[in-house]
Amino acid sequence: MTRASLLFGGLLVLAVIPLFVQDSYTRHLFILAFIYAVIASNWDLSLGYAGLFNFGHLVFFATGVYTVAIAAKTLGISPWLAIPMSGVTAAIAGLIVSAPVARLKGIYVVLVTFAFGQLVLQLILSQSHLTGGAEGMVRIPYLQIGDYKFISDFKLGYYYVALGLLIVSTLYLLWVTNSTFGKSLLAVRDNEDYARARGIWITRQRVLVLTLSAIFPGVAGGFFAAYLRVASPEVLSFGTLSLALSMVLIGGAGTIIGPIIAAFLLIFATEAMAGIRGMEDARFLIVAIGMILVLRFAPGGLAQLVRAPRKKP
Amino acid sequence: MDTLISTLLSGVVLGALYALMASGLSLVWTTLGVFNFAHGALMTIGAFVAWTVSEAVGLGLPAGVVAGVASAALLGVVVEYLLIRPFYGRPNMLLITVMTTLAGMIILEKGAQMIWGARLKQLPRLIDGEVSIFGAVISAHEALIIVVAPLILLALWQFTTRTYLGRSLRAVGQNQDAAALLGINVSFTFALAFGLGAALAGLTGVLLGGIRFITPSLGAEPLVKAMIVVIFGGLGSLGATVGAAFVIGLAEAFLVLTLGLYWTPFALFLGLIAVLIFRPNGLFGRV
Secondary structure, three states, X not given: OHHHHHHHHHHHHHHHHHHHOOOHHHHHHHHHHHHXXXXXHHHHHHHHXXXXXXXXXXXXXXXXXXXXXXXXXXXOOOHHHHHHHHHHHHHHHHHHHHHHHOOOOOHHHHHHHHHHHHHHHHHHHHOHHHHOHHXXXXXXXXXXXXXXXXXXXXXXXXXXXXXXXXXXXXXXXXXXXXXXXXXXXXXXXXXXXXXXXXXXXXXXXHHHHHHHHHHHHHHHHHHHHHHHOXXXXXXXXXXXXXXXXXXXXHHOOOOOHHHHHHHHHHHHHHHHHHOOOOOOOHHHHHHHHHHHHHHHHOOOHHHHHHOOOOOOO | OHHHHHHHHHHHHHHHHHHHHHHHHHHHHHHHOOOOOOHHHHHHHHHHHHHHHHHHOOOOHHHHXXXXXXXXXXXXXXXXXXXXXXXXXOOOHHHHHHXXXXXXXXXXXXXXXXXXXXXXXXXXXXXXXXXXXXXXXEEHHHHHHHHHHHHHHHHHHHHHHHOHHHHHHHHHHHOHHHHHHOOOOHHHHHHHHHHHHHHHHHHHHHHHHOOOOEOOOOOHHHHHHHHHHHHHHOOOOHHHHHHHHHHHHHHHHHHHHHHOOOHHHHHHHHHHHHHHHHOOOOOOOOO
């Protein structure tokens, strides 16, 4: 039950933080951390639980970003409706990428999902009349209820929407991973042949896991677009990919809670380093070194260090 | 007719560059079973070092080329020692090394940006002048690439089939334990494969530096293209990789002609995913 109490305690702290933190910059960092925590923890579902190396995970996020950008700005749909829509479009993207991936093994999964990410990036760049191309889209409609803008009161509204999103996403992930389906994912990851012999249909599982891990990153992307009011192809860059990946690895793959904690640590650490002169470029370098060190000396990530070491790894 | 020939020629130039790049990736893959994401960044470093030695220090282009290739090779050995070697024998080494080399790529790319800055740099062409082939004109530098790349690949092929060292690379790739029993120094072979692959990356960087501007992200796009090549050809044999490189280079040149610059990468990736649905081990790959 330690994990549940840790979650509940953390939640309580996050819920009261706006009482003490009044400046909009710090709250902005919290909102970013909530968004990245959603991305990283959902990535953990496919990477940590299913052992499926989906290097196109940020496509789901990007799909959400551009769904809201196009639906809300170009088509004039309310962002409140467009954000849930982005969960649906991201799930469709997950279904599409699972088609080639379902039959592949090992390194080819990495290569194809990576190529899928590049494919979507090229699509965004080439369809500039729809997506704004390399410059992206600006002035995307923001969230408001009546006359109350969510950016007012130092981003108070956005803070709680993002926190709510993280809570719902985390409950969803805990539900999925504790279900029979979640346990069967572990079975396939740890012994594919045996799992297959026990009647687990691996192709169906891969399709499901990629679709299920796409929904919340998509919603987070949609929220991100309405919050920053910008959609740019930057979301599919190597930098964003490695930042999110390092959250999963440093936090500990296969733990859900680990990547969430690592998201907070890394967002605040990289932002703190950005404030130091000459560190703007070095911070990603330091994150990359941290990723290697964790893989080398603590393959289970931070979550492993916190938990009592088990006898057999 | 002229457009046809010039498209063909530009396709062959691209194919030659992709072949050099992808053969390095393929060499590392067949020997170690590691997919090196830092390959493109090694290429960037090669180009930057060549620029520093030949332009900033002023030692001339030949010295620059040698320094660029040598520094990439040396860095390749370092990458193998720091990012690959500690993970040998881990059950999921393949996927761990994907992540460590990805981290290596970020380190090299950001490192290059901190050392050389984001300002555009360019190497002089290896030879000046232009060459006319069947009425289509290309620069002598590009003509040189068309000539040099097959020669180097031929030398690589001879090396891996005829020499003891080259054969030991393939032996280790096929069965590490048996190779060790035959007295082959396996860890030396790993370092050799990585160094050679990186040297090929460095050479590609130097050649590309005469055509494009050198930036910290110079290697990113060629890396992606080399990935397409190795997926398309199937990771495994040098011949299939080189064949696939020229197929992709020519396909790209003709797609640019017919679909335009914007749609070409999209069409390439789409074709690639289609190939993998029906042939999961690549078009020329063996199951």
